[in-house]
Amino acid sequence: MKKIILPGICALLISSSLFSQVGKDSLLKRMARETCDEITKKNLANKTMDEIQMEMGMAMIPIVTKYADELQATFGFSLEDQQGLESVGKEIGMQLARDCPAFLKLIINNPSVLKEMKAGNNEKIVEYRHISGTLIKIVPGDFSYLQVRDASGKVEKLWWMEYFDGSNSLTTDPQKRLNKPVKVSYVEKEIYNAALKDYVKIKVITSIE
Secondary structure, X not given: OHHHHHHHHHHHHHHHHHHHHHHHHHHHHHXXXXXXXXXXXXXXXXXXXXXXXXXXHHHHHHHHHHOHHHHHHHHOOOOOOHHHHHHHHHHHHHHHHHHOHHHHHHHHOOHHHHHHHHHOOOOOOOOOEEEEEEEEEEEOOOOEEEEEEOXXXXXXXXXXXXXXXXXXXXXXXXXXXXXXXXXXEEEEEEEEEOOOOEEEEEEEEEEEO
């Protein structure tokens, strides 16, 4: 009997834990998506860090209020729990950094904000860079990449690993963008190269203009 009961209990505990985590992730993604929609409506260019935090806080208040019951059921705290709300706010911020083009654009277009974030955070901050030049080729594959020739004639390879702001123009009519000036923003990421048996840095596109 123990051989049947104990594995069953273990499986139940594991599945419950996984279900709980999936529920948290789903709720955070929904809240981040709605926050992203609100950020998109705002003009946050040339704002200070304090002004941006205030605007983002104002954008999140109705969303947090809307999901108050789900937050309590999923995370176990109410709207009066300031520490719990700050923790959720940080999680939503990380979701925005991954999935919200408007949030990424906000950081890229406000260098002073990025500088303040670096100064106030001991953790490693992702550095957003850009290259201007001529789009000469879109190379398809499991992971597509763009070839851009800069002013010096150097051809850069920029990887299309995920959705980015401006990618729709490359999918609907890619030929229209070829041999035209572009400005591509990107981040450098380390990936494992099995052939070299080592990690290498690649440029991953975050937006294109």
